[in-house]
Amino acid sequence: MELLNRIIPNVMADTGRLFDSVLATLQMTVWSGAVMLVCGLTLGIVLTVTKDGGIMQQKAVYHVLDKIINICRSVPFVIFIAILLPVTKAIMGTKIGVRGVIVPLVVASVPFFARQVETALANVGHGPVEAAQSMGKSPLSIIFTVLLRESIPSIARGTTITLINLIGLTAMAGYVGAGGLGDYAITWGYNYGHYDIIWVSVLFVILIVSVIQFIGNLIAKKNTH
């Protein structure tokens, strides 16, 4: 305790603030991550099955989604926060705080994740899909028992990358007063010249990223034969 007080005095001066920041980062990551996972998976699957030669080919659907994703991927995150304010208000009931940043976080990360899923599913190849079709499996069953099942390792890796990007995005959540480690480092560290706060923030981010990476690798490894 004595030691900590000496090397990171500004952090120790208000540990409650650090705690709140870590909590806010975790909340933002978990909530938007969960929604992103569901939406991104769905979108990635729809892209895969509707594309030319897919098991439920619908060229119009594919092209529309494909364009939307490309557009969304080129919009910077801060702009999302701004233009999505009315949507956020409508869905979450507030424009500020952790709740206020989840919608832009989801919108910004889903297109990227959908592409990751699309690539992962494409890597399954047409062979196993065709084999399942020849056995009389339905498209829905093929999606779950072949496409998703065979791409668990690549989807785990894609999820890891997307979640880590997401944590990067949460650093900007301070704009709408959502707090988090990024905001903590800038507002209380950088602005006051309290560099120990910056270092501790970075340390926690590294810790969270490492845990995510570890879990992702573990899932990928367990499912590779």
Added chain:
Amino acid sequence: MIKLKNICKTYMLAGQPVEAVKNVTLTINNEDIFGIIGFSGAGKSTLVRCINLLERPTSGQVLIDGKDITQFSAKELRAARRKIGMIFQHFNLMPSRTVLDNVVYALRGSGLSRAQMREKALKLLSLVEIADKAEAYPSNLSGGQKQRVAIARALANDPDILLCDEATSALDPQTTKQILSLLKKLNAEFGITIVLITHEMAAVKEICSRTAVMDHGSVIEEGETFSVFADPQAKLTKDFIATTSNLKKIHALLEDCPAAVPLNENDIVVKLTYTERSVSEPLISAVTQKFGVLLNIVFADVDIVQGAPIGGTVAVISGSREKITEAVKYLIDKNVAVEVIKGGAA
């Protein structure tokens, strides 16, 4: 019985139509092993995939036991597919499932309990002699072993038909032979109808009872395998057979190296080929004795197709001119095709 009626399949490739299959009509009888051969790009895969509608024909009918499956609803089609097994050149096993689970997967939805599915899958794996690998993953198997698993999986729902698209093309000759004899065994034991697509002549010769030859999307020749091989009609079929026969070499030998086959004045060089199945008689010695001519075999290339010899012999016949002519006539009478390669006027 599989009846393909006027099947056409046209792909659009970069705005250009590609006629992969052109107006093919074929009948494949129950319990046949039906071969479809042709060079790469001939449209064989497209045609076979029309049988279980993995590819929908642009026009035409696919009748399985009299029912046009192109008119089936999605659900009826899925039920029909369970009775049509299929194996592929690259096996198409599911890498994340064990060998046993690959077979169990095919059995899902068949109404069997989990234990019954396992039991049946194990039985199938024993049938194709790969039960010892039940708990292995596909990535740890050789090509031949993977194809055995794929066969077990294709047989899971007791199909009446087994479609094989280049099933041995990724395998070495030894393994190819083993897989082909396995297919033959399945046909003999269970009466399963097999459609075998291949660009390898050897595979067809080995097991097919009937053969169709495809070229540029059309079937250009079809018949009993023996007849197709013994007496090919289309030029392409002849070329195909020539790729596996050594008889062509005799021409080169006679031209480049006449000393290898020294000829006397009256001697003629003939190529004798069997066109009928009944060549069990010892023709060569019969001719020698009957006509007092000498037959000196310089080259032979005989293959067994459907249990009968096919191919031919190149021989020098020496003797008096009349005797030689008589001998040749006798051979022709016995349904041996005689082609004079060099010498004589016979």
